[in-house]
Amino acid sequence: MLKYQQIANEIEKYIQDHDLKQGYKLPVLEAFIAQYGVSKSTITKSLDLLEKKGVVFQVRGSGIFVRRHKREGYVSLLSNQGFKKDLEDFQLTSKVIELNVVKPTQEVMDNLNIGPDHDVYYVKRVRYINGETLCFEESYYNKEIVTYLNKEIVSESIFQYIREGLGLKIGFSDLFLHADQLSPEEAELLGLEPGNPKFCIESLFYLTNGQPFDFSKVTYNYKQSHFFIQVNGQLI
């Protein structure tokens, strides 16, 4: 593991273990440099990483401070981890409704950037949290990249399999959010009434080399879905 990542992890762990609150002042740069025996740039890179993750914020001329957000039960949209980490105290299960190799629709072709003869895996799942229906999910995987899936894999963490089983490196993703009304079929799946709200997230996942490999449409039970995002810097 790289030095700056290692250091970032240690600082983050220290913050968690000591339950440091928002605004707590961390040691000055010089102290970190001495503690870890590295150059200023390396420490700076560690802290920039933590800042990007929303763990700290740095104030020039003043110091480095803990940033601690989080409301209970809210899931971060920026941490690519599905729900695994934010809801680790909750019981998460999945039921696979369908798993097939199909030809792409126009929408899928546009998003995965493939032609009509290209095979894709189609996966439809319902996910439960503490016994209640959390969401249902329709995913399309480019079969040239995600070469194999089966029911067992799809019942567990597909992304873990993609990373560890297939050795693929996931790079970045685009998320599209909106709210709408549930159709009768959707309401049935979620145990709600037609016309009730739904919180929809469409996502497009890319490998590090920029190839899109997964297009997913997830519809959440509005009663269960609370999300948060930490925004950094003035991106103006």
Place this chain on the structure above:
Amino acid sequence: MLKYQQIANEIEKYIQDHDLKQGYKLPVLEAFIAQYGVSKSTITKSLDLLEKKGVVFQVRGSGIFVRRHKREGYVSLLSNQGFKKDLEDFQLTSKVIELNVVKPTQEVMDNLNIGPDHDVYYVKRVRYINGETLCFEESYYNKEIVTYLNKEIVSESIFQYIREGLGLKIGFSDLFLHADQLSPEEAELLGLEPGNPKFCIESLFYLTNGQPFDFSKVTYNYKQSHFFIQVNGQLI
């Protein structure tokens, strides 16, 4: 302006002006170093900034590529700009319903981290896009930081005034999202039916020194609200 920001801006402008598409390969680092006459670290910092903004992605051993996302009409949640930039082709107007100095509720005290005797500005607005109701917004500003507001300011861009009029530096923000059903009063304001979906965003804005100064609750017309987020890196 800093070198690395300047260079980042020029590269971004070049991409926009030439309408370069996702996957387009940009010049190699060496070329940028020669072109701008700066050190490798500086160029790297420029490109890291552009990567953070979702403009490019870098692939070790391969190159630097344009990342171009965007669906028409979707608003980025990560660009702190209200709607100004993403919807610049649209007609945006506001109607101020209420502007008062009040004492904070418990919720506002918790979020702005202030006591019960502390004054806050309360602003309630409805915003329209192309004549249709986009959202209504209730905002609370810490009056010790945002010392003065009037109807005129509040009808325009409050944030521009905070930055330029008051000289405050906005640092970062937390967003909390959920969907729910409209109450009769809310439905009336948005021109929808009670029980219809609403897309809610609560946000908390901080100065660069970490002080929260604005807590806002925005309720969107679900028919008008489409958001996107670009996620970088494997923050695992």
Place this chain on the structure above:
DNA sequence: CAGTGGTCTAGACCACTAT
């Protein structure tokens, strides 16, 4: 294995904050 991006260093100098 050549090309390309990423990490890391040591140090000079700059810019902001708080007192």
Place this chain on the structure above:
DNA sequence: TAGTGGTCTAGACCACTGG
């Protein structure tokens, strides 16, 4: 004005990609 984080350099070396 002392303290603290930010920028920038020049260069060595590392790690990944793709033909």
